[in-house]
Amino acid sequence: MLLAVAVWLAGGGLAARADEPLVVLDPSAPLEAAWRTHSFGEPPTSYTQTNLFGTPWIKAKAQNTASGLIRDLAWQVADFPWLEWQWHMEQLQPSADIRTKTHDDFGAVIYVLFGTPSLLNRHPPTLAYVWSNNKVSVGDLIKSPRPFSRLRFLVLQSGLTANGKPVDERRNLARDYELAFGEPPKYKVAHIAIWTDSDQTGEPAVAYYGAIRAVAE
Numbered sequence: 686m687l688l689a690v691a692v693w694l695a696g697g698g699l700a701a702r703a704d705e706p707l708v709v710l711d712p713s714a715p716l717e718a719a720w721r722t723h724s725f726g727e728p729p730t731s732y733t734q735t736n737l738f739g740t741p742w743i744k745a746k747a748q749n750t751a752s753g754l755i756r757d758l759a760w761q762v763a764d765f766p767w768l769e770w771q772w773h774m775e776q777l778q779p780s781a782d783i784r785t786k787t788h789d790d791f792g793a794v795i796y797v798l799f800g801t802p803s804l805l806n807r808h809p810p811t812l813a814y815v816w817s818n819n820k821v822s823v824g825d826l827i828k829s830p831r832p833f834s835r836l837r838f839l840v841l842q843s844g845l846t847a848n849g850k851p852v853d854e855r856r857n858l859a860r861d862y863e864l865a866f867g868e869p870p871k872y873k874v875a876h877i878a879i880w881t882d883s884d885q886t887g888e889p890a891v892a893y894y895g896a897i898r899a900v901a902e
Contacts, residue, residue, distance in 0.1 A: 706769075706901075707760060707899040708896070710877075710895075711896060712895060713741040716732065716734065716754065721756075722752055722753070723753055724751060724753075727750055728752075730747040730751060730881050731750070732744070732752075732879075735893075737851075737893055743893065745879070745892045747883040748887070748888070750884060751883070752882070753794075753881075755876060755877070755878040756876065756877050760899060762862070762870045765900060767855060767858070767899065767900045767902065768858055769853075769854065769897070769898045770898070772793055772795075772851065772894050773851035773893040775845075776792075778883050778888035779818060783821060783838055787885060789830065789885060790882050790883045790884065790885045790888070791817060792818065792881065792892055793881055794813050794814065794879070795814045796812070797874055799875065801876070809835065810865075811836045813837065815838045816842040819844040825840040827839075837866070841854060851895060858874070
């Protein structure tokens, strides 16, 4: 299911010195301390803490489920333009197709919301970094098939990795935003979410999310 960002509410912020990274996701910290679960009527995806490759991770397991973990933040993209993280995929939904409303299940997504949904800003610009099956290709920029949405999918991984090892990512938020929306970001990063679901296809998916940091350079 597509993440319905318009129902999210703002919460606490995140602060750090400019010379230190912002720790967005610490897989060893209690999930309930910083994250909240959001689902859209379907049973929730299971998010549990585990160890993988000798380090802490968040394991997401979905089968006929749809939900994500959301964290409410506040930082200027100009101060911390880089987002770094690790992720790993164990199982993908073979018939998922994120280009369609009827099969838009996600193996793994990191959503970055620029601004908070409100009556005057019902659909904040949102980047979604996607790990999906090979129906889409690495580098594809896909506009959400949902009407009125300002959500853009940027495919970073397609299919399972050949070596079965986790993948390190480093993305420049300002550049990716301008690629997706044709202009520099106007708003702070207000929310981050991790998301794995299989309510459309009913096919199981298993993903792992490692540490996520926002850094200045």
